[in-house]
Amino acid sequence: xxxxxxxxxxxxxxxxxxxxxxxxxxxxxxxxxxxxxxxxxxxxxxxxxxxxxxxxxxxxxxxxxxxxxxxxxxxxxxxxxxxxxxxxxxxxxxxxxxxxxxxxxxxxxxxxxxxxxxxxxxxxxxxxxxxxxxxxxxxxxxxxxxxxxxxxxxxxxxxxxxxxxxxxxxxxxxxxxxxxxxxxxxxxxxxxxxxxxxxxxxxxxxxxxxxxxxxxxxxxxxxxxxxxxxxxxxxxxxxxxxxxxxxxxxxxxxxxxxxxxxxxxxxxxxxxxxxxxxxxxxxxxxxxxxxxxxxxxxxxxxxxxxxxxxxxxxxxxxxxxxxxxxxxxxxxxxxxxxxxxxxxxxxxxxxxxxxxxxxxxxxxxxxxxxxxxxxxxxxxxxxxxxxxxxxxxxxxxxxxxxxxxxxxxxxxxxxxxxxxxxxxxxxxxxxxxxxxxxxxxxxxxx
Numbered sequence: 001x002x003x004x005x006x007x008x009x010x011x012x013x014x015x016x017x018x019x020x021x022x023x024x025x026x027x028x029x030x031x032x033x034x035x036x037x038x039x040x041x042x043x044x045x046x047x048x049x050x051x052x053x054x055x056x057x058x059x060x061x062x063x064x065x066x067x068x069x070x071x072x073x074x075x076x077x078x079x080x081x082x083x084x085x086x087x088x089x090x091x092x093x094x095x096x097x098x099x100x101x102x103x104x105x106x107x108x109x110x111x112x113x114x115x116x117x118x119x120x121x122x123x124x125x126x127x128x129x130x131x132x133x134x135x136x137x138x139x140x141x142x143x144x145x146x147x148x149x150x151x152x153x154x155x156x157x158x159x160x161x162x163x164x165x166x167x168x169x170x171x172x173x174x175x176x177x178x179x180x181x182x183x184x185x186x187x188x189x190x191x192x193x194x195x196x197x198x199x200x201x202x203x204x205x206x207x208x209x210x211x212x213x214x215x216x217x218x219x220x221x222x223x224x225x226x227x228x229x230x231x232x233x234x235x236x237x238x239x240x241x242x243x244x245x246x247x248x249x250x251x252x253x254x255x256x257x258x259x260x261x262x263x264x265x266x267x268x269x270x271x272x273x274x275x276x277x278x279x280x281x282x283x284x285x286x287x288x289x290x291x292x293x294x295x296x297x298x299x300x301x302x303x304x305x306x307x308x309x310x311x312x313x314x315x316x317x318x319x320x321x322x323x324x325x326x327x328x329x330x331x332x333x334x335x336x337x338x339x340x341x342x343x344x345x346x347x348x349x350x351x352x353x354x355x356x357x358x359x360x361x362x363x364x365x366x367x368x369x370x371x372x373x374x375x376x377x378x379x380x381x382x383x384x385x386x387x388x389x390x391x392x393x394x395x396x397x398x399x400x401x402x403x404x405x406x407x408x409x410x411x412x413x414x415x416x417x418x419x420x421x422x423x424x425x426x427x428x429x430x431x432x433x434x435x436x437x438x439x440x441x442x443x444x445x446x
Contacts, residue, residue, distance in 0.1 A: 008258055008341075010255050010256070010257070010258060010260065010341065011341040011343075011387065013255075013297070014297050014341055014387040014388055015343075015348070015387070017048070017051045017054075017055075017297045017298065018048045018051055018297070018298065018300060018387070019048060019050075019051070020348065024347060024348060024349050025345060025346060025347065025348065026300070026343055026345035026346075026348060026383070026385050028046045028047070028048050028300055028412045029048045029049070029050060029051075029412040029413070029414065030412070030414065030415050031412050031415070031417055033046070033300070033302055033345040033383055033385055034345060034346065034383060036302065036410060036412070036417060037302055037304065037383055039417070040408055040410050040417070040419070041408070041423065042302055042303055042304040042320055042321065042383070042407075043301065043302060043303040043304070043319070043320055043321030043325055043407045044301075044302050044407050044408045044409065044410055044423070045299055045300070045301055045302075045389060045390075045393055045394060045407060045408070045409045045410070046299065046300050046302055046409075046410045046411075046412060046417075047081060047295070047298050047299045047300075047390055047409070047410070047411050047412065047420075048298050048299075048412050049084050049298075049411055049412065049413035049414075050413070050414070051297065051298035052081070052084050052085070052294060052295055052298040052390075053084065053088055055293065055294045055295070055297070055298065056069065056085060056088055056090065056294055058265065059252075059265070059288075059290065059293065059294070061269075062265045062266055062268065062269030062270075063269045063272060063273070063288060064269065064272075064273045064276075066273070066276050066277075066286055067272065067276075067286050067287070067288050068090075068091060068285060068286065068287050068288075069085075069090045069091070069287075069288060069289075069290060070090060070091040070092060070093040070114060070247075070287055070288070070289040070290070071085040071086075071090045071091070071092050071093065071289075071290070071291065071294060072093045072250060072289045072290060072291030072292075073092055073093060073094050073095070073099045073102060073103060073291070074093075074094075074095050074099070074291060074395070075291025075292050075294070075295055075296070075391040075392060075395075076291065076295050076299070076390060076391055076392075076393070076395060077098075077099055077102050077395050078102075078409055078420050078421055079102050079105045079106040079420070080106075080409070080411050080418070080420025080421070081295060081390075081411070081420065082102065082103060082106035082108070083106040083107055084411075085294065086106050086107045086108050086112075087107075091108070091112040091113065091114065091134075091287070092106075092108045092112055092113050092114075093113075093114050093115075093116060093289040093291075094113055094114070094115050094116075094133075095115070095116055095117040096117065096124060097121075097123050097124045097127035097128075100113065100115070100127050100128060100131055100133065101127075104131060109132075110131045110132030110133050110134060111132065111134045112134065113131070113133045113134055114133070114134055114135040114136075114137065114161075114210075114247065114287070114289075115128050115133050115135070115136050115137060116137040116139070116163060116210065116212070117137075117139070118139045118140070118183045118185075120136075120139075120143060120146075122146070122150065125146065125147055125150050126150060126154070128158070129150070129151075129154055129156045129158060133158075134159060135159050135160065135161050135207050135208075135210075135245065135247075136158050136159065136160045136161070137160070137161050137162070137163045137210045137247070138160050138161065138162050138163065138186070138194070139163050139185050139186065140186060141186070141190075141194055144160075144194065144197075144198065144204075147160065147204060148201070148203045148204065151203050151204060152203065157203070157204060157205055158204050158205065159204070159205040159206075159207045160198065160204045160205065160206060160207060161206075161207045161208045161209055161210045161245060161247065162185075162186055162191055162194060162195060162198075162208075162209055162210065163185040163186065163209075163210040163211065163212070164185050164186055164187075164188050164191050164209060164210070164211050164230075164233070165185035165186060165187050165188060166188055166211060166213055166226065166229065185210075185211070185212075188233070191209070191233070191237070192237060192240065195237060195240050195241065196240055199240060199241045206241055207244050207245045208234070208243045208244050208245035208246050208247070208284070208285075209230060209233065209234055209237075209243060209245075209246055209247070210246075210247040210249070211226065211230050211247070211248065211249050212249035212250070212251065212289075213226055213249065213251075214251050215250075215251035215292070216251065216253045216254070216292075217251045217252065217253050217263070218253035218255075218260070218261045218262070218263050219261075219263075220263060220264045220265075220267050220268035220271065223251070223252075223268060224268060224271040224272065224275070226248075227248045227271075227272055227275060228275055230246060230248060231246070231275055231276075231279055234246055234279075234284075235279070242283070243281075243284060244283065244284055244285065245284065245285045245286075245287065246284060246285075246286050246287070247286075247287040247288075247289065248272070248286070248287065248288050249288070249289060250288055250289045250290040250291070250293065252265070252268075252290060252292075252293040253293075254292050254293055254296045254297065254388075254391075256296065256340065256341075256388045257338045257339070257340070257341075258338075291391055292391040292392065295390040295391050296388055296389075296390045296391035296392075297387070297388050297390060298390045299388075299389045299390025299391070299393065300385045300386065300387055300389055300390075301321065301325070301326050301329060301385070301386040301389040301393060301407075302321075302345065302383055302384075302385055303319040303320055303321030303322075303360070303383070303384050303386070304319060304320045304321075304381060304382070304383055304384075305317055305318070305319055305378055305379070305380050305381060305382050305383075305384060306318050306319060306320050306361070306380065307380060308378070308379075308380060314355075314356075314357060314372075315354060315355070315356045315357070316356070316357045316358075316359065317356050317357070317358045317359070317375075317378065317384070318359060318360070318361065319358065319359070319360050319361070319369075319384060320360075320361060321360055321361075321407060322359065322360015322361055322362050322367040322369075323360055323362055323364070323366060323367040323368075323397070323398070323401070324360070324362060324367075324397055324398055324399055324400075324401045324402060324404055325360075325393070325394060325397055325399065325406070325407045326369075326386065326389060326393050326394070326397060327396050327397040327398060328392050328393065328396055328397075329369055329386050329389065329393070330360075330366060330367060330368055330369055332366070332396075332397075332398075333396070339369065339370045339371075339373060340369065340386050340387065340388055340389070341386070341387040341388060342358060342369060342370060342373065342375075342384060342385070342386055342387070343384070343385045343387065344375065344376050344378055344382065344383075344384060344385075345382070345383035345384065345385045346378070346382045346383060347376065350376035350377070351376060352374035352375050352376050353375075353376055353377055354374070354375060354377070355372050355373065355374055355375070356370070356372075356373060356375045357370060357371050357372060357373075358370045358373070358375070358384065361402075361404070362401065362402050362404075363402065369386060394406070394407065394409065394421075400429075403429040405423055405424035405425055405426055405428060406421075406423060406424035406428070407423055407424075408421055408422055408423035409421035
């Protein structure tokens, strides 16, 4: 295990979340990681269903009964994960036609799904019509023109909301998705004119407003200020038409690294409840969409040590999984690369004895989970676990790089473990490929 993280609050909390706080070996729920690897192979993603349910329960307790939770499918678009939240009573937020199909496969009905995204294609929009998606969040005037055209063509009246781009960003968030010039949403000063057009034309059924100004927000006060601004705008715009739905977005910060603060969920929930009670609009529905906050700390990426080598007095541990499966785990997309909590699965009680680099099998120096961390003695064939890997893992990764098979995904629920995505095969790399001058595709290869 990593010494500087062995005693850290963040790592202990993650271990507690997945069920390993009092275990000599890493457990996901009631099952040892070693047993999962023995049964399902490596590398794999393993998720604790009960941890996901507990995360949702904490959010509901804080936000209260007037807020409906949407699971943001982009965080982990596995139907098995989505089904956990569907069975627990959430709705679902999607960002593509493909995600609509995943949501439907997980059991969500159209009236439980809301659709966002700044670049919806005709296929995306038509798929949302076909499946009766409850709200289509418009992100530009041109998108509305396309939705109108397709609505007339299909003789279908979709329910739409306007995603607004606020004048200022969400301070305290790690990634700004609103404020200033952004590809997301309609600038707030243009929202009244677009709303009037939607209502007067009557081609679409106007529902309300949506905002998502930032993600990984750890300070609840700016988040509440943003929510209050949305409520005030809704009150002003009700002179045009009733605002039947307000989606506050999400972006709750998840502590993944040493030094990360922790979001005060209780204070955020208290403030939001008070605002909604003050609004006194019992006919309006309120939504918060969360992905990372619900599933990140419920997942672990398990990878096996293939080789241990020394180079220039530095020890390198080479694993069978890497950047192609877990891009955020190596810092892809981050301005500053930070090391995820990494543990030796065979013995959480082992003391660190050496500094090592841990990297995957790819032919690039970017494929490195850690460049120099304190770690215990390990043997080839043993498991390493990367904690906090439930969100933006496989879905954010460059899985085609160097043509390795995709990893499987396993759900642990109580005493049972199931495939929720089977691993790929070496020959999958040829699926869909065609060679000019040759009849057919991969199936013709001997």
